[in-house]
Amino acid sequence: MDFQDYQGVWVFIEEKDGAIAPVSLELLGAGRRLADKRGVELAGVLIGDHIKHLAKTLFEYGADLAYVYDDPIFKHYRTESFMKALLDCSAKYKPEIILYGATSTGKDLASAVATDLPTGLTADTTELDVEEDTGLLLASRPAFGGNIMATILCKKYRPQMATVRAKVMKALPPESGRLGRVVEESILLQEEDIRTKVLEIVKETTKKVRIDEADIIVAGGKGLGSAEGFQLVHQLAETLGGAVGASRDVVEAGWVEHAHQVGQTGVTVTPKIYIAIGISGAIQHIVGMKNSSLIIAINKDPQAPIFESCHYGIVGDAFEIVPLLIDRFQEVMSKEGVSHV
Amino acid sequence: MLHIVACIKQVPDTKIIKMNPKTNTMDRRTAPAILNPYDAHAVEEAVRLRERYGGTVSVLTMGPPPAVKAIKKCIEIGADEGYLITDRRFAGADTLATSYALTKALNKISKENPVDLIICGKMSIDGDTGQVGPGIARRLDIPPLTSVNKVIEINKQEGKAIVQRKLEDGYEVVQSTLPCLFSVEKTINEVPYAPFPNMLKAAKYNPYIWSVDDLEDVDIKQLGLKGSPTIVSKVWAPPKPEGGTMLEGNRQEQVEQLLSVLLEKKELFMTKGES
Numbered sequence: 001m002d003f004q005d006y007q008g009v010w011v012f013i014e015e016k017d018g019a020i021a022p023v024s025l026e027l028l029g030a031g032r033r034l035a036d037k038r039g040v041e042l043a044g045v046l047i048g049d050h051i052k053h054l055a056k057t058l059f060e061y062g063a064d065l066a067y068v069y070d071d072p073i074f075k076h077y078r079t080e081s082f083m084k085a086l087l088d089c090s091a092k093y094k095p096e097i098i099l100y101g102a103t104s105t106g107k108d109l110a111s112a113v114a115t116d117l118p119t120g121l122t123a124d125t126t127e128l129d130v131e132e133d134t135g136l137l138l139a140s141r142p143a144f145g146g147n148i149m150a151t152i153l154c155k156k157y158r159p160q161m162a163t164v165r166a167k168v169m170k171a172l173p174p175e176s177g178r179l180g181r182v183v184e185e186s187i188l189l190q191e192e193d194i195r196t197k198v199l200e201i202v203k204e205t206t207k208k209v210r211i212d213e214a215d216i217i218v219a220g221g222k223g224l225g226s227a228e229g230f231q232l233v234h235q236l237a238e239t240l241g242g243a244v245g246a247s248r249d250v251v252e253a254g255w256v257e258h259a260h261q262v263g264q265t266g267v268t269v270t271p272k273i274y275i276a277i278g279i280s281g282a283i284q285h286i287v288g289m290k291n292s293s294l295i296i297a298i299n300k301d302p303q304a305p306i307f308e309s310c311h312y313g314i315v316g317d318a319f320e321i322v323p324l325l326i327d328r329f330q331e332v333m334s335k336e337g338v339s340h341v
Numbered sequence: 342m343l344h345i346v347a348c349i350k351q352v353p354d355t356k357i358i359k360m361n362p363k364t365n366t367m368d369r370r371t372a373p374a375i376l377n378p379y380d381a382h383a384v385e386e387a388v389r390l391r392e393r394y395g396g397t398v399s400v401l402t403m404g405p406p407p408a409v410k411a412i413k414k415c416i417e418i419g420a421d422e423g424y425l426i427t428d429r430r431f432a433g434a435d436t437l438a439t440s441y442a443l444t445k446a447l448n449k450i451s452k453e454n455p456v457d458l459i460i461c462g463k464m465s466i467d468g469d470t471g472q473v474g475p476g477i478a479r480r481l482d483i484p485p486l487t488s489v490n491k492v493i494e495i496n497k498q499e500g501k502a503i504v505q506r507k508l509e510d511g512y513e514v515v516q517s518t519l520p521c522l523f524s525v526e527k528t529i530n531e532v533p534y535a536p537f538p539n540m541l542k543a544a545k546y547n548p549y550i551w552s553v554d555d556l557e558d559v560d561i562k563q564l565g566l567k568g569s570p571t572i573v574s575k576v577w578a579p580p581k582p583e584g585g586t587m588l589e590g591n592r593q594e595q596v597e598q599l600l601s602v603l604l605e606k607k608e609l610f611m612t613k614g615e616s
């Protein structure tokens with residue numbers, strides 16, 4: 001394998017119902033940095049049905065070019081069809097790096113592609129860098145239950161691949177009118193060639209909060225003592241107009257659903273305000289919220305590690321502090337003439 | 342009659358593992374080895390499918406000799422047979438080399454009793470990747486179905502399986518040809534306490550144990566560390582955060598300070614309230 005033949009950084013673009021997944025735009029931001037360091041081009045790979053028009057969004061977010069596979073056969077994500085497109089593209093244009101969001105689709109696709117190429121694949125990366133001269137991708141991720149970070153390399157194969165967690169990389173501010181090249185591709189693929197069929201897609205329309213999209217998160221931990229005690233978190237969240245987050249121990253105790261779990265085995269969040277109540281601040285929790293713009297911790301133990309990871313801390317009993325905060329906040333806001341309830 | 346193979350792994354219990362802060366390595370003595378929790382659900386689902394359709398449940402693992410214990414745990418859950426592939430030449434395998442070795446073992450198992458369905462857990466709690474399942478499926482050239490949270494139907498006569506796959510905002514119903522591979526979510530089932538007869542069976546059970554030499558068509562270069570494209574170049578402890586400003590005083594004073602911190606971001610509350 002001659003590494004000279006492999007050039008350029010690619011991002012697999014995840015699209016759903018005509019919209020690009022935010023993680024793909026974040027990866028274009030990260031990919032741009034890698035491509036610039038290497039002096040190579042950044043490409044987005046778009047696979048879907050009626051998706052060609054999305055290419056211009058990729059350019060606005062930093063891509064130099066877009067490889068586009070636009071065909072009804074790609075209407076739904078299926079491992080086999082998408083994998084064939086990506087393998088085709090990779091064989092033709094030989095990138096040095098391919099990045100995927102660490103979403104269920106991104107992981108599914110990357111695992112299949114890595115096996116067929118074959119090449120190394122690093123999962124759930126949270127830090128990315130590249131060696132300027134060798135092009136070696138430095139993909140780092142939490143390891144051993146999150147207690148340490150490990151940098152994973154793939155020295156002998158190209159392309160190098162990684163799935164990257166949502167919300168840890170930053171998308172560039174879009175530059176409207178920024179242009180790029182569209183490379184239209186196609187592969188010969190019949191419906192009969194694909195062994196799976198999507199029969200139905202069901203959206204869960206309950207007003208489930210996507211905590212990864214919330215501006216304000218009030219998160220509670222085991223310190224609230226019980227499911228009843230945890231209601232305090234719901235109350236403050238409602239008062240502030242925020243979403244409810246939780247530590248893993250709370251989820252395991254069954255006080256809230258897993259969808260609310262913040263951290264390594266939950267969701268990574270970057271809200272404008274994160275309030276951690278009765279959460280000790282284990283490393284696995286911290287990795288999921290440390291990039292929030294404003295972190296406030298309330299904990300009765302002055303030694304709790306959460307105080308090392310917050311902007312403002314209050315040592316105190318949540319059951320005394322939080323009700324008072326709710327009252328005072330409502331008072332002030334009603335004076336301002338704004339109400340949530 | 343279905344032949345279902347669940348691929349499982351013995352892992353250190355990362356929940357209680359301690360790190361040696363000087364060397365940044367796991368202190369394995371502090372961490373008991375357990376059956377990967379996600380894999381218990383894979384085995385349970387295989388057992389439930391056997392109850393529905395009849396057949397055999399085998400479990401397969403690659404690991405050091407003590408991994409027999411994890412197999413016994415699966416027998417407790419209800420598996421019929423267990424296979425351990427163990428050899429120093431497997432050591433140090435990343436996901437690519439692991440799926441290669443497991444595929445060779447699956448080929449051998451299939452020769453005796455053709456495999457209709459392979460079930461893997463979503464991921465392992467030590468490796469944390471979820472890449473081995475799809476890797477096996479690609480190597481066997483069967484469809485991988487990840488994120489499965491419900492099996493709707495398996496129909497061996499018609500050679501098809503229908504499952505629900507969990508998506509970020511709901512789920513999809515997918516039909517696949519058989520054989521195929523599922524990797525299953527934790528939510529697919531609950532693993533009950535093992536029935537007493539299973540515990541007795543497990544205590545006496547001896548799994549099949551194979552080395553590299555027992556497998557066929559093995560390219561040694563694709564095994565273990567040698568067959569692994571990824572390497573860990575360094576490990577480090579994440580930098581310690583610096584800590585923030587403590588809001589001091591009595592309760593009222595603390596809350597007033599907190600309130601003014603929040604009100605610096607007043608625009609967040611305003612827009613939310615009016616919309």
Ligand SMILES: Cc1cc2nc3c(=O)[nH]c(=O)nc-3n(C[C@H](O)[C@H](O)[C@H](O)COP(=O)(O)OP(=O)(O)OC[C@H]3O[C@@H](n4cnc5c(N)ncnc54)[C@H](O)[C@@H]3O)c2cc1C
Nearest residue numbers: 221222223247248263264265266278279280282300301318
């Ligand atoms: C592989 C792995 C993955 C993990 N993934 C995650 C993850 O994704 N997310 C996650 O959160 N954790 C995760 N964990 C678990 C993590 O290590 C911690 O165990 C967990 O975060 C602790 O939850 P907690 O802070 O709610 O509980 P505890 O650690 O029990 O903390 C409770 C805190 O509440 C305080 N408190 C008690 N009473 C009060 C009161 N009245 N008022 C105020 N404060 C009070 C206590 O001082 C204490 O600090 C993971 C662990 C492992 C090994």
